[in-house]
Amino acid sequence: MGTAPLVELKDVAIGYSGRAILDRISFRLSQGDFLGIVGPNGAGKSTLLMTLLGNIRPVRGSLERRPGLRFGYVPQRSRLDPIFPLSVLDMVRLGGMGAGRFPLSSSPRRDAMAALEGIGLAHLASRSFFDLSGGQQQRVLVARALVRSPDVLVLDEPTAGMDLPSERSLLDFVTDLNRKRGTAVIVVAHAIVLVTGRAHRIALLNKDTGLFAVGTEAEIISTERLTDLYRSPIRVFDIEGEKVIRAASHGEGA
């Protein structure tokens, strides 16, 4: 894009308690970017994400964020405990809390309602958040992240437990947001098909094989790399310029 990066990682090692689980991670994220972070379960995706968001420190290397950068984070829905008494509006208003605002205050009601209108769920504002369907909950969490007008929208496994139409609808909404508003987007997923055709660049990682690679879809998707990523035979076909990914049986080999 030619602009100063929003986030830049140079030779970063990620991990916990000073112990690196994955090393030599370098990439930058600029305004308008759409980055997919893909890896199997337990690959280190969440650790990378928490490092990017500033919730944990890199073990080594340099991680720079543009001063005043605002993240809008959409967590995995399953990590929210349903015993919390929250209406949809309450949930969205919580999104306004953060740096730059005194932590005691939340978003004004009108901003939260506007965010809900943006995702077409304003009519559910007074409903209990945990009474909504999984797809509706996920959209509310996106509204919560958007209420603070973020520079980077980060979605962690956003379509887990959703049916196909809801999944497509959510990803279309995020893709539109990226294209029309220029909001940088990071989507973390274990299935690569969630980000192909949408992300400008894809990062593949697996701490067990030490794999970290980032590039465009054309650069990054190959039979060898995906087989290494998932540690299971994957075949990639090029059909009329479009990459088709298929899990092969072990007998087929890679």
Added chain:
Amino acid sequence: MSFWGSSFLWLEAVIAACAVGAACAVVGVYTILRRVVFLPAALSQVSGFGVMLACLLPTWFASLQGTKLSSAEWMASGITIVGSLLLGWMPEPRRVTRDAVIGIAFVLASALTIIISDRLPNDVHELKDVLFGNAVVVEHGQMYVAAVVSALVLLTHGLMHRSFLLTSLDADTAGAHGVPTRLIDGVLFLTIGVTIGVATKTIGALPVFAFSVLPGAASLMAFRSMKAVLPVAAVLGAVSAFLGYWLSFAHSMPTGASMVVVAALFLVPGAMVGLVRRRLA
């Protein structure tokens, strides 16, 4: 003598009990939501251990006699705050659950309290008060301490309830949005420690645990918004303390246990309101 006619006997005790009942109920909402419901029980034992330690230390070190370290209130409050921060604020242990650590603190503090009390035969009466509750008589000074501390805790929760809510519900998002989660969690567990320490000294361990669980549970069953849950829990805590005291006075029942029973009765309307609300939704 009628209940109201003898108010000079109970007024200070009831004011103190209502104040700590409300404060315990509000902090108790968070111990329920964060699934550390036995934290107040463990902290009450830790507080009792603090009282016993305050009695024991001057017998070991004569220079401590008459100092703050030999004051039961100071020692109990200090140790309870440290216990609250350690048990609630610490990162989730990897090998055992947080509940297990709270259980360990509970039994260890209980055992140490009993061992120390065994060495202090003259103070056994105070130990019984701490462990089983004695809200019948509250000293003038203790009433002020209970009222002021409870007011400060309620004020803090009134001002910071959204911060406490977000960090309790979703610490990752709070952190990603730049909220100082460790600091806010620290303030939350500080208020829990202070409340339980002062309340245990005021009304005893059993009613403190009851007020930390039952009003919050009743309110959470009835309402689906923190804007309703917190004030209703506070009112239920205070009302339970008052009605429990009245029941105890009118029917010559143990005061702490009466408060517990009244608080438990509020679970029934709590469940019914919740049921009706779900039906109407």
